[in-house]
Amino acid sequence: MKSFFKALLNIFRKPVTVKYPSEKTFLPDDYRGLIGFNEDLCIWCRRCEMVCPPGAIVFSQDLEGKQTYHFSRAVCIYCGECVRACPKEGAIFQSNEPANFAVKESDINNNWNRLFDEALESRIAYAAEKKRRAAEKVVAAKKEEESKTVT
């Protein structure tokens, strides 16, 4: 009988469920959300890329040696390891903004694997270019020395 009245009362009570996603749920201040990057503070040591378990961070490099940071929010598991590994505080940080569920095509793993491979290739290309330039320098230096000894 008691439970019957309880059941009747429940009709008028506020439901305990939250209408996610139209309503926001509880989020603690230090929720592990999206990873942010601050280019000015970064010293380009690539430590964050090395520790990232799923490979959600990659740096590409152009032939002049300038690095660019890439991050995939679809691949990231929001573990925060990159933040812990970074020697420069604030260069990479974890905001408490949750990652959106993918509703647009651009939000899902959009060609990340290709981008990742291309980034690695670009670094190999830069290394090769660096080697070539160094060799050129050596050759140039040798030539100069030879020309000196001749005169």
Add this chain to the structure above:
Amino acid sequence: MGKQYEIPLGAQHISLLEPLHFKFTTENERIVDTQANLFYVHRGIEAACCSKFKFRQVSFVVGRVCGLCSISHSTAYSQVAEKLVKIEIPRRAKYLRMLVIEMDRIHSHLLCLSHVAENSGYEALFMKTMQYREFVMELLEAVCGNRIQYDFSIVGGVTRDLKPMVAEIILKRLKIFLPQLDELMDIYKNNWTLSLKNKNAGAITRADAMRLNVVGPFARAAGLAVDVRNETEDLLPWKEVGFEMITETGGDAYARNILRLRELYISKRIIENIIHGLPESPLVTETKAFPDGEAVARIEAPRGELFYYAKGNKTQVLERLKIKAPTFSNVAAMVEALNGNEYGSAPAIIASFDPCLSCTAR
């Protein structure tokens, strides 16, 4: 002898969430023989951990083996890796690990209880248990930053500290939880409808439990005092924080319900003790060593003993990682316990074992 029918249940069944297939041979509604068929969801995690990931990253990978005992997996792996690189973790990290493991136990046990209620046909109790469980999910989110994949234990320690404010909220919420727990205990113990489905259902004797090497709440409900927390003291000091062994004698689904609820009182006490006596020390022991040799680690996950074996060869990548999940130890006994019961109560019985196939099949 009546006519025998073979009835399948699973692999995807409305009342069974896990991809586990049972083939029952029934006779007049009674199960006379059971065959269990596992490993539908093999994901190759062990192979990935030994080839693709460095040993420090593996704790994040194994944390994704299972959504419910994520912390048990990552802690067990961290312990194994710490043995391989030969470090001792700071005291505070040990306490924080125990804190999260016990909070995880609360949510896991309540989830199992709610499933038992649901599969016994008691939807309202399912909702109520789930409602009471929600607070611990929010607390875990506040402590670890995520509701499910905690990523809290890493090789060498833990990733985050417990903020004083969060500690206060935990204590406050546990005080509110206590009367709720009493209420649940009352319902699971005294509700007549539920007891019709649960009493004497899926019973296993103590001798059988011992013979079949059962672990976890399944074993303790049958009167077998097995608990890793009681056996190992070197890695996590459980006794220090007020661990107490609990056993029931019934061995049926009802005894398992009561055992889980009684364990929650202990978990609550452990959490309070940890927060009150949290020692001061750094969070992580740093090391540059590479894993070398072999090691094993055991931990009491909510479902029972979780066993990790790892082998390193002085490189970044492990040579071998082996996970033995609690459900794997229990499958043989599960089959035994189902025989002789009515087919209609099979879903409730299976839920009361709390099988976790994503741990077992990986």
